[in-house]
Amino acid sequence: MRILFISQLFDPEYSIKGLALMQRLVAEGHQVEVLTTFPNYPTGKVFDGYSVKFRQVDECGGVRVIRLWSHISHSKSKLSRAWSYLSFTLMALFAALFSQKPDVVYTYHPQSTTGLIGLLMKLFRGVPFITDVQDLWPDALTATGMRKDGFLLRVISRWCALVYKHAAQVVVLSEGFRQALIDRGVPAQKIHLVYNWCPExxxxxxxxxxxxxxxxxxxxxxxxxxxxxxxxxxxxxxxxxxxxxxxxxxxxxxxxxxxxxxxxxxxxxxxxxxxxxxxxxxxxxxxxxxxxxxxxxxxxxxxxxxxxxxxxxxxxxxxxxxxxxxxxxxxxxxxxxxxxxxxxxxxxxxxxxxxxxxxxxxxxxxxxxxxxxxxxxxxxxxxxxxxxxxxxxxxxxxxxx
The missing domain is CATH 3.40.50.2000 (Glycogen Phosphorylase B;)
Structure with a gap:
């Protein structure tokens, strides 16, 4: 199986589904390519040994890791952080659309924005995608202070519903997440509880x-x-x-x-x-x-x-x-x-x-x-x-x- 894994968070950041998982998949005969950015979480500063470039390709134990430019931010500014997510999404979308065609796309972090890449890969290249729900949106936004009746929240809610609808499979980290998605109309048979593990x-x-x-x-x-x-x-x-x-x-x-x-x-x-x-x-x-x-x-x-x-x-x-x-x-x-x-x-x-x-x-x-x-x-x-x-x-x- 040829797997394209997309995540803004990846090793050496604390990424649960990260390099160890990718290397294990490779060891069992699968081909894995990762689209990510330059490590900076949670400090908002690029890790020592890395410098932001337009594109950098590394081979890590058989895993091809492609690091792409994105706006680096971990400030309280909502606009700055939004641009961080959006800039990575646009870069990763372009890279995915012109990559060697995979058998499946695994969209990991952040689930809501990488879901766009999964949707467009399905639409334009006929590739099924998995969405991994590590944060339940839009609930995660209201939990950090966003108005529940706001226009933006309604848009995000409908967007997430679209991602769930078109995803081939949905991975959740808890039984509570699973039940919440079922209550929102996501078919139970395509929701899978896979507990997170410690990558170390x-x-x-x-x-x-x-x-x-x-x-x-x-x-x-x-x-x-x-x-x-x-x-x-x-x-x-x-x-x-x-x-x-x-x-x-x-x-x-x-x-x-x-x-x-x-x-x-x-x-x-x-x-x-x-x-x-x-x-x-x-x-x-x-x-x-x-x-x-x-x-x-x-x-x-x-x-x-x-x-x-x-x-x-x-x-x-x-x-x-x-x-x-x-x-x-x-x-x-x-x-x-x-x-x-x-x-x-x-x-x-x-x-x-x-x-x-x-x-x-x-x-x-x-x-x-x-x-x-x-x-x-x-x-x-x-x-x-x-x-x-x-x-x-x-x-x-x-x-x-």
């Missing part, structure tokens, strides 16, 4: 082996959040909740970059919390060495109906790390952690609920190794690449037919 499984296994003999100390518990510091994460509530503990009980470190980082740092300085700390952005390949030193991993999202049916990618990577987890997302993500018996759950943006969950963890410190073991076992049995790769192969074969 091998790195995590190495880190865990290197730290196998490390033991937990008796000092302050080290709670760590690693990831984007943006509006969707709504981390002010988490800071308030964990900042209410004495620094001898726990410390909370937030690692990463994002549009809300400076605002959060100012909030901590103004409120005087002495157990809250910030770390710089750490590349995906190195973050697990940092997480290995944590006692509890923290996951939080804004309290929104959309997020209650999603599963943030930190769920998979945190479970794979074999650490106890404090999960405050609500809905399906909370249910997975409860099922795994891998930590404590709380309601999102609920300071008291989070404080109580953290207190339960502190009171049962002797169970942390068991909680971590449970989380990792659940990941390997339900969320790993091995398990979900086979599901994805079925989707690809179905689309190509």
């Amino acid at each position: 499984e091998q790195r995590i296994a190495t880190v865990l082996e290197q730290n196998a003999n490390s033991s937990q100390g008796d000092g302050a518990a080290r709670f760590v959040y690693a990831g984007n510091l943006g509006s969707a994460q709504a981390l002010t509530t988490m800071i308030k909740a964990l900042g209410s503990f004495d620094k001898t009980e726990l410390t909370f470190t937030l690692i990463g970059g994002g549009v809300e980082k400076e605002q959060l740092k100012r909030f901590v300085a103004e409120t005087g919390y002495d157990n809250i700390f910030f770390g710089d952005y750490v590349p995906a390949a190195q973050i697990f060495d940092v997480l290995a030193a944590a006692d509890v991993l923290v996951i939080h999202l804004k309290d929104d109906d959309l997020f209650r049916i999603t599963i943030p990618s930190k769920t998979q990577s945190s479970m794979a790390m074999g650490k106890p987890i404090l999960m405050a997302v609500g809905g399906e993500a909370n249910q997975l952690l409860v099922e795994a018996k891998g930590g404590e759950v709380a309601e999102p943006e609920d300071q008291l609920s989070i404080q109580q969950a953290a207190a339960r963890l502190l009171a049962t410190r002797q169970t942390w190794p068991e909680l971590g073991h449970n989380a990792r076992s659940f990941y390997q049995q339900r969320l790993s690449m091995d398990v979900n790769y086979r599901k994805l192969l079925t989707v690809l074969a179905g689309a190509a037919k």
